[in-house]
Amino acid sequence: MIVRILGENQYVLDSKYLDKLNELDNCMVDHLSNEEVDEFSSCLHEMIHTIREKGTPLDPAEIRPSDLIVPSPDITPKEARKLFTKEGIIPG
Numbered sequence: 001m002i003v004r005i006l007g008e009n010q011y012v013l014d015s016k017y018l019d020k021l022n023e024l025d026n027c028m029v030d031h032l033s034n035e036e037v038d039e040f041s042s043c044l045h046e047m048i049h050t051i052r053e054k055g056t057p058l059d060p061a062e063i064r065p066s067d068l069i070v071p072s073p074d075i076t077p078k079e080a081r082k083l084f085t086k087e088g089i090i091p092g
Contacts, residue, residue, distance in 0.1 A: 002058070003051050004066040011055030021047055021068070025088035028080075037077050044080075048073055 001018070004010045024047040031040035047070060058064065071083060083089065 001067040002064050003055060003068045003070060005048055005051060005070045005072065007072040009060060010058040010062075010064060010066060011051050012058060013051055013055040017050060017054050020050060022088075024050075029088045032077070032081055040077070040080065041073075044071065044075070045073055 001013055001015050002010055003013045003021075024043045027043040028040050028047075031037075031043060051070065068089065070089065071080065075083070
């Protein structure tokens with residue numbers, strides 16, 4: 001699957017990591033709803049680290065449709081609340 005980190009690059013990531021990303025996504029939603037900003041940020045940074053570590057960056061000249069779009073690590077809590085609804089960024 002193709003994952004984009006906003007403000008960075010796209011990565012090819014094996015779908016076997018989707019469960020891990022979904023777990024982190026659910027944690028981010030929970031932390032936001034509980035106003036736990038530091039914990040939210042920690043989960044987001046772990047998600048981004050997983051994508052960078054396990055994924056292969058695409059050539060920046062190659063633009064492909066993204067299966068998943070992850071916010072940049074410097075997203076504000078206010079911006080995150082608009083993006084992370086009850087389902088988070090990974091539906092289902």
